[in-house]
Amino acid sequence: MCGIVGYIGKSQAAPILLDGLSKLEYRGYDSAGIAVYDGEHIRVQKSVGRLKALSELTHDGATMPGTAGIGHTRWATHGAPSNENAHPHFNRDETIAVVHNGIIENYLKMKKYLAGKEYHFASDTDTEVVAHLLDYYYKGDPIEAITKVMHRVEGSYALGIMFREHPGIVYAVRKDSPLIVGHGKDGNLIASDVPAVLKYTRNVYFIQNEEIAVLSEDSISFYNVDGEEIQKESSAIDWDINAAEKAGYEHFMLKEMYEQPKTVRDTLNPRIRDGAVVIEELGMTDEEISRIEKIHIVACGSAYHTGVTAKYVFEGMARIPVEADLASEFRYRNPILRENDLVIIISQSGETADSLAALREAKRKGVQTLGIVNVVGSSIAREADKVMYTWAGPEIAVATTKAYSAQLVAEYLLAVKFAQVRGEITEAEAASYLKDLQKLPEQIEMLLSNKERIQHFANRYISARDVFFVGRGIDYAISMEGSLKLKEISYIHSEAYAAGELKHGTISLIEEGTLVAAVLTQEELYKKTISNIVELTSRGAFVLAVTNTGNTQIEKAADYVIYIPQTNRWFTNSLAIIPLQLFSYYVSVGRGCDVDKPRNLAKSVTVE
Numbered sequence: 108m109c110g111i112v113g114y115i116g117k118s119q120a121a122p123i124l125l126d127g128l129s130k131l132e133y134r135g136y137d138s139a140g141i142a143v144y145d146g147e148h149i150r151v152q153k154s155v156g157r158l159k160a161l162s163e164l165t166h167d168g169a170t171m172p173g174t175a176g177i178g179h180t181r182w183a184t185h186g187a188p189s190n191e192n193a194h195p196h197f198n199r200d201e202t203i204a205v206v207h208n209g210i211i212e213n214y215l216k217m218k219k220y221l222a223g224k225e226y227h228f229a230s231d232t233d234t235e236v237v238a239h240l241l242d243y244y245y246k247g248d249p250i251e252a253i254t255k256v257m258h259r260v261e262g263s264y265a266l267g268i269m270f271r272e273h274p275g276i277v278y279a280v281r282k283d284s285p286l287i288v289g290h291g292k293d294g295n296l297i298a299s300d301v302p303a304v305l306k307y308t309r310n311v312y313f314i315q316n317e318e319i320a321v322l323s324e325d326s327i328s329f330y331n332v333d334g335e336e337i338q339k340e341s342s343a344i345d346w347d348i349n350a351a352e353k354a355g356y357e358h359f360m361l362k363e364m365y366e367q368p369k370t371v372r373d374t375l376n377p378r379i380r381d382g383a384v385v386i387e388e389l390g391m392t393d394e395e396i397s398r399i400e401k402i403h404i405v406a407c408g409s410a411y412h413t414g415v416t417a418k419y420v421f422e423g424m425a426r427i428p429v430e431a432d433l434a435s436e437f438r439y440r441n442p443i444l445r446e447n448d449l450v451i452i453i454s455q456s457g458e459t460a461d462s463l464a465a466l467r468e469a470k471r472k473g474v475q476t477l478g479i480v481n482v483v484g485s486s487i488a489r490e491a492d493k494v495m496y497t498w499a500g501p502e503i504a505v506a507t508t509k510a511y512s513a514q515l516v517a518e519y520l521l522a523v524k525f526a527q528v529r530g531e532i533t534e535a536e537a538a539s540y541l542k543d544l545q546k547l548p549e550q551i552e553m554l555l556s557n558k559e560r561i562q563h564f565a566n567r568y569i570s571a572r573d574v575f576f577v578g579r580g581i582d583y584a585i586s587m588e589g590s591l592k593l594k595e596i597s598y599i600h601s602e603a604y605a606a607g608e609l610k611h612g613t614i615s616l617i618e619e620g621t622l623v624a625a626v627l628t629q630e631e632l633y634k635k636t637i638s639n640i641v642e643l644t645s646r647g648a649f650v651l652a653v654t655n656t657g658n659t660q661i662e663k664a665a666d667y668v669i670y671i672p673q674t675n676r677w678f679t680n681s682l683a684i685i686p687l688q689l690f691s692y693y694v695s696v697g698r699g700c701d702v703d704k705p706r707n708l709a710k711s712v713t714v715e
């Protein structure tokens with residue numbers, strides 16, 4: 108939820124810390140702070156609000172000289188956004204500074220313990236106990252103190268730590284919160300995510316759970332929880348640096364929407380060969396695929412919505428029973444998982460706490476797990492038995508678009524593969540599905556190029572109070588995502604409803620002029636949904652319909668129609684979601700909202 112960075116090297120640390128934090132601000136943005144060793148003391152500056160306030164306060168870092176430091180951008184969990192609660196946090200004599208991402212679950216117990224030893228707390232945070240515990244255990248050897256703290260604290264953490272007595276070193280440690288080390292030419296860095304270090308290096312180490320990294324200006328070493336040195340291999344990051352920048356677009360969300368054709372292409376193409384699906388990383392034999400009795404798709408938010416779509420596709424095309432589950436529910440309901448089941452965890456970040464916990468629950472029960480993940484080397488990617496990457500590149504806007512689209516096509520590919528292996532579709536049918544899939548990028552491009560029509564429509568609804576999204580089957584799954592997109596970035600109340608359910612309660616909310624977005628991409632359900640639209644318009648609703656080209660009967664029922672190109676009925680989500688994304692985006696812009704960093708949210712939800 109928060110972002111951390113650290114730097115030690117030949118250059119001034121503060122500007123590098125601020126620059127790194129600016130790439131991590133998507134992770135949290137209610138306050139920020141940096142600590143820099145000035146040759147004598149560790150000096151800290153913090154500021155409530157966006158990073159810009161901290162940059163102004165420190166004159167872009169110029170008022171904080173020194174070549175070693177750590178920084179933090181916060182998304183409040185324990186304690187309101189305030190200077191006191193912003194990181195870094197100090198021990199009592201300000202000789203140890205700590206930045207933290209994650210949650211120390213037993214912090215109240217630790218706080219009580221430390222209070223009994225005359226430690227006083229200046230903040231409401233769970234992080235401060237780490238600073239005091241380090242102080243308590245520190246007897247001259249930082250590694251010893253860090254490992255002792257690791258044995259005492261429960262929960263998740265990525266920590267950046269500085270000791271005044273060891274000014275030439277930055278320490279880092281993680282458990283269940285992401286952390287990488289960058290090996291730069293003029294110095295070394297730590298960060299919660301790769302974009303923060305890309306400007307300085309492409310050579311990174313992924314720190315694993317319960318590993319400690321020790322960085323000096325010209326060396327990096329690693330230790331395990333027993334304080335023993337371990338060897339690690341670095342990885343080369345081949346992302347285009349522009350991929351993490353706005354490249355002339357007004358917002359990351361807009362840029363990422365426009366990247367969807369490429370993302371879909373990159374996720375599909377390497378896995379389609381000679382008219383067949385080849386997913387090498389799946390590592391499952393045809394026999395294993397045929398044995399699957401049930402698939403559980405587990406995820407959060409938009410990733411879950413792709414799972415709901417995939418449920419229809421797997422069941423319809425491959426005739427495999429599928430349960431789509433919210434990870435936060437799955438992990439605590441003691442799910443029934445059988446030997447021949449497959450659990451698919453979907454996650455852009457690969458770090459979502461509930462999804463990771465659900466993965467571990469599935470593994471604990473001995474079931475095969477597959478991660479569909481965007482961030483290479485992330486926790487879910489590492490821990491799942493198999494991983495299939497969505498090649499969307501870095502997604503910065505909190506509201507997902509391109510990762511969502513990539514997840515969808517990854518799931519379609521799996522469905523085609525499973526359907527063919529299990530004899531539910533012929534080779535020729537599979538080839539025809541793949542042809543349709545390969546047309547998607549161009550069709551998405553076409554929809555994006557018609558953005559003006561949606562922009563114009565969105566401008567009329569920037570003051571809407573409520574918006575409803577309705578559809579049946581896959582169209583209901585699309586509605587769920589359309590609704591989430593709108594509410595998260597525009598703060599307009601919206602709900603997604605299965606169209607047939609409306610008259611069981613929700614229709615009472617329809618008033619004169621209420622906007623309803625109806626999705627109709629499933630031909631066999633047109634008539635049913637059109638009847639629901641009539642029920643809505645006769646109660647005053649204004650209906651925007653998103654439907655397939657050719658469904659002209661809709662024009663009699665709906666007030667405004669957006670047509671999407673023809674594709675196979677299983678793949679319509681990939682197209683119908685585009686106008687809904689654009690609609691949300693332009694409503695948000697029209698309302699003057701912070702599109703890329705909506706209030707109260709963070710990109711990567713690494714807490715429960």
Ligand code: AGP
Nearest residue numbers: 408409410454455456459506507
């Ligand atoms: C959607 O726009 C949100 N940002 C959110 O629902 C997101 O999809 C969810 O938190 C899951 O994240 P993940 O894919 O990184 O696991």
